[in-house]
Amino acid sequence: MGPGRRGLVAGVAALALLAGCSSGARHAERSTEASRGTPDQAAPGLDAARGFQPARKYQATSVPARLEIPSIHVASALARLGRAADGTVEVPSRWEVAGWYALGPRPGDPGSAVILGQVDSTRGPAVFYRLRELRPGDEIDITRADRSSVRFVVERTAQYLKTRFPTDEVYYPTLTPALRLVTCGGQFDFTTGHYRSNIIVFATIRS
Amino acid sequence: MRIRIGLVTLVVFVLAGAVACTHSTSGRSGSPPASPAAGHDGMSMGVTTTTAPGTATKASPEQLGAQFEQLLGRHALLAARLMRSAVMAAPDFRQAAVASLQENTDALSQLVGSAYGSAQGERYRQLWQRRTDDLFAYANGVAGNDASAKQTARAALMTDADAYGSWLAEASNGQARAGDAATFARTNVQELMQQLDAYAAHDYDKAYQLERSAYEQMFTGGATLAKASVPPKAAAALDAPPNKLRSAFAMLLGEHMELIIDAQRATFAGSPEFHAAAAQINANSTALAQGLGSIVGPKKGAEFQSAWADHVAGLMAYTTAVAGDDQAGKAAAEDKLHSFAVTLATYFSGVVHTPAAFVPLTGAITAHDTHLIDQVNAYAARDYAKAQQMELHGYEQMLGVANTLVDAIQRTVKPGMPVGGSQTGGGGTAQRP
Numbered sequence: 001m002g003p004g005r006r007g008l009v010a011g012v013a014a015l016a017l018l019a020g021c022s023s024g025a026r027h028a029e030r031s032t033e034a035s036r037g038t039p040d041q042a043a044p045g046l047d048a049a050r051g052f053q054p055a056r057k058y059q060a061t062s063v064p065a066r067l068e069i070p071s072i073h074v075a076s077a078l079a080r081l082g083r084a085a086d087g088t089v090e091v092p093s094r095w096e097v098a099g100w101y102a103l104g105p106r107p108g109d110p111g112s113a114v115i116l117g118q119v120d121s122t123r124g125p126a127v128f129y130r131l132r133e134l135r136p137g138d139e140i141d142i143t144r145a146d147r148s149s150v151r152f153v154v155e156r157t158a159q160y161l162k163t164r165f166p167t168d169e170v171y172y173p174t175l176t177p178a179l180r181l182v183t184c185g186g187q188f189d190f191t192t193g194h195y196r197s198n199i200i201v202f203a204t205i206r207s
Numbered sequence: 208m209r210i211r212i213g214l215v216t217l218v219v220f221v222l223a224g225a226v227a228c229t230h231s232t233s234g235r236s237g238s239p240p241a242s243p244a245a246g247h248d249g250m251s252m253g254v255t256t257t258t259a260p261g262t263a264t265k266a267s268p269e270q271l272g273a274q275f276e277q278l279l280g281r282h283a284l285l286a287a288r289l290m291r292s293a294v295m296a297a298p299d300f301r302q303a304a305v306a307s308l309q310e311n312t313d314a315l316s317q318l319v320g321s322a323y324g325s326a327q328g329e330r331y332r333q334l335w336q337r338r339t340d341d342l343f344a345y346a347n348g349v350a351g352n353d354a355s356a357k358q359t360a361r362a363a364l365m366t367d368a369d370a371y372g373s374w375l376a377e378a379s380n381g382q383a384r385a386g387d388a389a390t391f392a393r394t395n396v397q398e399l400m401q402q403l404d405a406y407a408a409h410d411y412d413k414a415y416q417l418e419r420s421a422y423e424q425m426f427t428g429g430a431t432l433a434k435a436s437v438p439p440k441a442a443a444a445l446d447a448p449p450n451k452l453r454s455a456f457a458m459l460l461g462e463h464m465e466l467i468i469d470a471q472r473a474t475f476a477g478s479p480e481f482h483a484a485a486a487q488i489n490a491n492s493t494a495l496a497q498g499l500g501s502i503v504g505p506k507k508g509a510e511f512q513s514a515w516a517d518h519v520a521g522l523m524a525y526t527t528a529v530a531g532d533d534q535a536g537k538a539a540a541e542d543k544l545h546s547f548a549v550t551l552a553t554y555f556s557g558v559v560h561t562p563a564a565f566v567p568l569t570g571a572i573t574a575h576d577t578h579l580i581d582q583v584n585a586y587a588a589r590d591y592a593k594a595q596q597m598e599l600h601g602y603e604q605m606l607g608v609a610n611t612l613v614d615a616i617q618r619t620v621k622p623g624m625p626v627g628g629s630q631t632g633g634g635g636t637a638q639r640p
Contacts, residue, residue, distance in 0.1 A: 043474050043475040043476075043530035043531070044475070044476060044477040044478065045473050045474045045475065045476055045477050045478050045480060045481035045530075046474060046527060046530045046531055047478060048474075048478035048479075048481040048482055048485075049470070049473075049474040049481050049485075049523060049526060049527045049530065050527050052470075052481075052485050052520070052523050054488070054489060054492065054515075054516040054517075054519040054520045054523075055488075055489035055490075055492045055493050055496075055512070055516060056512060056513055056516035057512070058496055058497075058500060058505065058508050058509035058511075058512040058513075059493070059497070060500075060505040060508075060509065061505075083623075083625055086626070087625065087626035087627075088625055088626050088627055088629070088630070089625035089629050091629050091630055091631050092631075095633065101625070103623075105501040106501075109497060109500070109501045110494075110497055110498045110501040111498075111501035111502070116629050116631055117631060118631045118632060118633065119631060119632040119636070120632050120633050120634065120635040120636040120637070121633040121635045122633040122634060122635045123633075123635040124635045124636060125635075125636055126632075126633070126635075128631070129636065160628070162627055162628030163627075165627050165628035167624055167625070167626075167627075168447065168448040168449070168621075169448060171624040171625060172448035172449065172452070172620075172621070172624070173448075173452055173501065173502045173616060173620060174448060174451060174452055174455070175452065175455035175456070175459070175494075175498040175501075176455070182628075182629050182631065183629075183631045183632070184629070184630070184631045184632030185632075187637075188632070188634045188637030188638075190634070190637075190639065193634060194630050194632065194634075195630075195631075195632045195634070195637070197628075198628040198629060198631070
């Protein structure tokens, strides 16, 4: 007979009684435990349990050093970026070099690692000029300072007005390893000297 | 300047919240827990299914998601343990496990009723009860080495999965697809069967890995159940980054509590099983530290992992003292756990220059330890009903911690995130209008 409900009434009722007074009865429960004693024979797993070593060493991931996106012929070293005084993200100072937002997660760690690159210079294309061409399934490779590597796969590419930049989707913590590539796109505002939109590539780690 | 949340600040928020959640869970049983979303609203949120039908306050999609995730995750663990009890031929424990699973099914059905209507809640109860019965039938087949019984139960479970898919598609008016829901249910029962096959074959590493996988998968199922019960726009809130982070931490912290219990109980089972359970504890601790480290930075992540290791080691020291009938060892371990709690509380409250945080910090850590101490004492004394009750309270407390943690992140991390978009273009390829 399976674990049908009728046979469980007594057990459930006992649980309900226990829970109904759990807070106030803690001392009484402890006394009951003491009177019941402990097991009358050695536990078989005891030696193993005594030798248990909890995971103590934190496995820090090396910082990213290089980015490659074969499908759009991108190969770049990675600069380190922070936050500007006005609260905006720093951008790479060189047109041909992408940058990793170093205040966020490292690629491959839980969370969204963010890499930014210029779409163009004042004279012509820059490192992320073809970023908008990325399609789902395209691969992105990151090589770290310790020569280890991690591969991401494009999930989607989207364009957002900077006034509606999806900050949470790009920067908010997550426990899933992910990668965001960011550059400019859309219309260029010649009065301000900036593009009005950002192109964002959302990628997930290849398992 | 690195814009990182301080671990210390987080811990203060988290553990202070945990104390409140512990208090909120006392004195309840058999009802849908109120704690999963407690951190968002004064420790009192949740689907109020304990009130009379028709008077319950409608839960938000996030609250529904949290509660479905919590209950379904625990279902997977309880089912795995119940199935193993058949193989272990442990009738006393089986009785308590059955009661816990029934309690969980009742709570799930009530929650479904609150989200989809009472009629659907009752249909769900029947579906879920049949699934539970068939899982146990499979376990009996494994225990009796009866291939025919196993095959019959397996076929019944696949039918159950298809029925679940059809039910959800109908109950959600097509928002959930029957095929997707059935696939989810099939995958889950397959993992539960496989973990038992591995357990019976003494492949404990595989059994505990699959148990953990089945638990984690249920969090996806919980989100699906919640999303399908609300309009699409409201369902989108469940995919918002803060809610997904809450879900992820709830999964890991609840898993921590349950894996400690697995290891405590495995101490009474055998060395190979203990090693397998302990390996999953370490995998969970590493995932938790890596996750937190990605938010607070590697240095603080490392500090957390070391402190967490002390916490885990202290709990296992108490467990071995219980299993070895070592009264002096128990007292020493309790002192160590208390000392650990005080040291942590002193350290953190000092670093944040908030002496007032010392008391709630100490209380929260101690409450968590007490759940696990009481659990192993009850288990060792073969008071399995009480052991299960302590498991429930401890699990709920950890989920309250997750909510409080994400609230703290929301308050402290978000203001440090970059503002607006990036100026990543010089305009050299732009066309003048």
